[in-house]
Amino acid sequence: MQRYFLNQAYQPTVEISGEPHHHMSRVMRMTVGDQVFLVFNDQVAIKAIIRGIDNDKVTLEEVEKEQLQRELPISITIASGFPKGEKLELIIQKGTELGACHFLAFPGESSVAKWDAKKQLKKQQRLNKIAQEAAEQSHRQVLPKVRFISEKELIASFTEYDAVLIAYEESAKQGEQAQLVQTLQQLTTSQKLLVVFGPEGGLTPNEIEKFQLAGGKLCGLGPRILRTETAPFYLLSAASFYYELQH
Amino acid sequence: MQRYFLNQAYQPTVEISGEPHHHMSRVMRMTVGDQVFLVFNDQVAIKAIIRGIDNDKVTLEEVEKEQLQRELPISITIASGFPKGEKLELIIQKGTELGACHFLAFPGESSVAKWDAKKQLKKQQRLNKIAQEAAEQSHRQVLPKVRFISEKELIASFTEYDAVLIAYEESAKQGEQAQLVQTLQQLTTSQKLLVVFGPEGGLTPNEIEKFQLAGGKLCGLGPRILRTETAPFYLLSAASFYYELQH
Numbered sequence: 148m149q150r151y152f153l154n155q156a157y158q159p160t161v162e163i164s165g166e167p168h169h170h171m172s173r174v175m176r177m178t179v180g181d182q183v184f185l186v187f188n189d190q191v192a193i194k195a196i197i198r199g200i201d202n203d204k205v206t207l208e209e210v211e212k213e214q215l216q217r218e219l220p221i222s223i224t225i226a227s228g229f230p231k232g233e234k235l236e237l238i239i240q241k242g243t244e245l246g247a248c249h250f251l252a253f254p255g256e257s258s259v260a261k262w263d264a265k266k267q268l269k270k271q272q273r274l275n276k277i278a279q280e281a282a283e284q285s286h287r288q289v290l291p292k293v294r295f296i297s298e299k300e301l302i303a304s305f306t307e308y309d310a311v312l313i314a315y316e317e318s319a320k321q322g323e324q325a326q327l328v329q330t331l332q333q334l335t336t337s338q339k340l341l342v343v344f345g346p347e348g349g350l351t352p353n354e355i356e357k358f359q360l361a362g363g364k365l366c367g368l369g370p371r372i373l374r375t376e377t378a379p380f381y382l383l384s385a386a387s388f389y390y391e392l393q394h
Numbered sequence: 395m396q397r398y399f400l401n402q403a404y405q406p407t408v409e410i411s412g413e414p415h416h417h418m419s420r421v422m423r424m425t426v427g428d429q430v431f432l433v434f435n436d437q438v439a440i441k442a443i444i445r446g447i448d449n450d451k452v453t454l455e456e457v458e459k460e461q462l463q464r465e466l467p468i469s470i471t472i473a474s475g476f477p478k479g480e481k482l483e484l485i486i487q488k489g490t491e492l493g494a495c496h497f498l499a500f501p502g503e504s505s506v507a508k509w510d511a512k513k514q515l516k517k518q519q520r521l522n523k524i525a526q527e528a529a530e531q532s533h534r535q536v537l538p539k540v541r542f543i544s545e546k547e548l549i550a551s552f553t554e555y556d557a558v559l560i561a562y563e564e565s566a567k568q569g570e571q572a573q574l575v576q577t578l579q580q581l582t583t584s585q586k587l588l589v590v591f592g593p594e595g596g597l598t599p600n601e602i603e604k605f606q607l608a609g610g611k612l613c614g615l616g617p618r619i620l621r622t623e624t625a626p627f628y629l630l631s632a633a634s635f636y637y638e639l640q641h
Contacts, residue, residue, distance in 0.1 A: 215569055217617045244624050246616075285618045322462055324639045369493075369634040370464045371532040377491050380624075384631030385639070387616040392571045392632070 148194070149175060150184040150283040152290040157191035159209040160198075168205050171197070182210065184286075190218065192288045217288050220336045220390050222248040224308070225379045226301055228255025228346035229262065234376040239274050243281035243291050245383035250278070250293040253301045257348030267295045298354070301343070305361045309338040312366040313358050314378050316349050323367035327382070330364070331389045342366075342382050347375050395441070396422060397431040397530040399537040404438035406456040407445075415452050418444070429457065431533075437465065439535045464535050467583045467637050469495040471555070472626045473548055475502025475593035476509065481623040486521050490528035490538050492630035497525070497540040500548045504595030514542045545601070548590070552608045556585035559613040560605050561625050563596050570614035574629070577611070578636045587633075589613075591625050 151167045163171070171177045179197050185207065186192045192213035199206040225247045227238055239250055252274075254261070262270060274293040282290050296304075305311045310330050318326075334340060343350075343358060350358070359365070368381045398414045410418070418424045426444050432454065433439045439460035446453040472494045474485055486497055499521075501508070509517060521540040529537050543551075552558045557577050565573075581587060590597075590605060597605070606612070615628045 215617055241621075241624050241627070244618060244620050245628065246618055285620065287618065327635070328639050367639075369638045370462055371491060371493055371534065371634075373491050373532065374488075377488050377627075380488070380627045381492065381631040381634070384628040385635035387618075387628070388574070388632035388635055391616045392575050392614075 152186045156189045157187040162204045164204045171205050190288050219246045221334045222339045224249040224341045226251040226343045229258040229260040230346050230375045238376050240281045243278045244285040252295050253298050255346040256351040258346040302361045308341040310340050311363040312342045313363040314344045315365045318365045318367035326366040399433045403436045404434040409451045409453050411451045418452050437535050466493045468581050469586045471496040471588045473498040473590045476505040476507040477593045477622050485623050486524050487528045490525045491532040499542050500545050502593040503598040505593040549608045555588040557587050558610040559589045560610040561591045562612045565612045565614035573613040
């Protein structure tokens with residue numbers, strides 16, 4: 148069943164216009180009596196039935212709330228140093244399926260990709276569209292957002308989180324394996340975790356120092372060396388396994 | 395440091411010809427005194443020093459064994475119903491980084507991709523090359539192999555494994571969450587786990603029945619619906635987290 152993310156708070160009867168109206172009436176050619184899932188921006192998801200369609204709006208009524216909790220108990224933000232090519236697309240598509248709530252992209256010191264403000268804006272729009280499609284497909288109850296920020300802004304934002312982890316290749320090489328488990332154990336429902344990943348070239352010693360000074364903790368993700376786009380999949384899958392299957 | 399997988403058992407002094415010889419002498423232009431990692435087909439990995447290079451062989455001597463254990467304690471085989479496009483490439487590249495030991499590809503009943511024997515052989519070669527590159531990059535101590543098989547062969551092989559899981563979307567939808575944890579708890583070092591994933595269209599009820607009759611157990615991978623190529627990443631990351639970080 149089709150899934151729509153609405154930029155408004157939950158209400159049992161709702162009138163929809165704009166893009167979702169167009170999609171329901173023109174693309175899907177839905178009619179009165181058809182059912183869809185609606186996800187509101189306060190994480191309420193309902194099954195709703197179409198009660199009326201006209202040229203500029205669709206009126207829907209709640210049938211029932213979606214029962215299954217589909218969101219991780221903690222909110223995970225993935226910050227990626229600009230990687231090359233289409234890797235950010237992959238991180239955001241798969242990361243959305245795997246439960247991330249926010250994505251930040253920042254120019255890492257070893258990033259090869261250089262995107263000017265105009266290109267960043269265009270890419271950000273494209274990436275948000277990818278997040279939306281993946282959120283629909285994976286039945287999310289939160290629509291993840293993608294934002295481009297500077298490294299300075301990233302570091303300044305550390306204080307907004309309950310924990311900040313730095314995925315560091317050298318930690319993996321040295322066999323560091325306690326930090327991720329400890330952090331997941333310490334976080335409680337609705338707390339916020341930020342995890343920072345470097346670009347292909349990794350994080351520089353300078354970046355590591357700045358991130359640690361700002362409160363970030365170095366963290367290994369198992370003994371194999373993961374590519375920049377694979378590491379976030381590991382982190383998110385591990386968090387899901389820990390919170391959603393083991394507990 | 396460059397990493398080479400050798401199709402022979404461990405020995406402290408080794409003469410290498412063929413492809414690795416070509417790569418060391420011609421591509422990397424290595425000379426006497428240079429060091430590389432050698433991985434033998436009995437999972438022994440050593441740091442070795444080049445003692446001699448001539449036109450058809452390189453002679454190397456062990457410096458030390460690689461200390462860090464990089465392989466999962468259990469051997470995981472990922473079986474994927476033929477997916478569309480380049481998804482198998484992605485599964486094998488990332489699945490190798492994440493620790494899988496074998497990959498099987500089979501024509502699922504809902505597979506859209508149809509590959510004849512000739513195309514399968516070519517694709518199998520290409521996929522083994524991708525596995526090798528990913529194994530080098532992620533510092534594996536096992537070179538994963540990719541093989542195309544029929545569904546009948548897949549089912550017949552179930553008896554070779556200590557546990558067989560069937561990743562089933564409906565299990566996720568119904569909130570099944572105990573099977574994966576139970577299975578990981580039960581398996582002990584060196585045991586073998588097979589996990590079967592459907593193509594984009596999912597496994598058919600007919601396939602599910604046959605797999606269950608042959609001893610496969612249905613298994614959910616968290617409450618979000620994962621694409622066919624994302625589900626193996628979840629499984630492998632969860633196994634790594636469980637065996638390598640938690641225990």
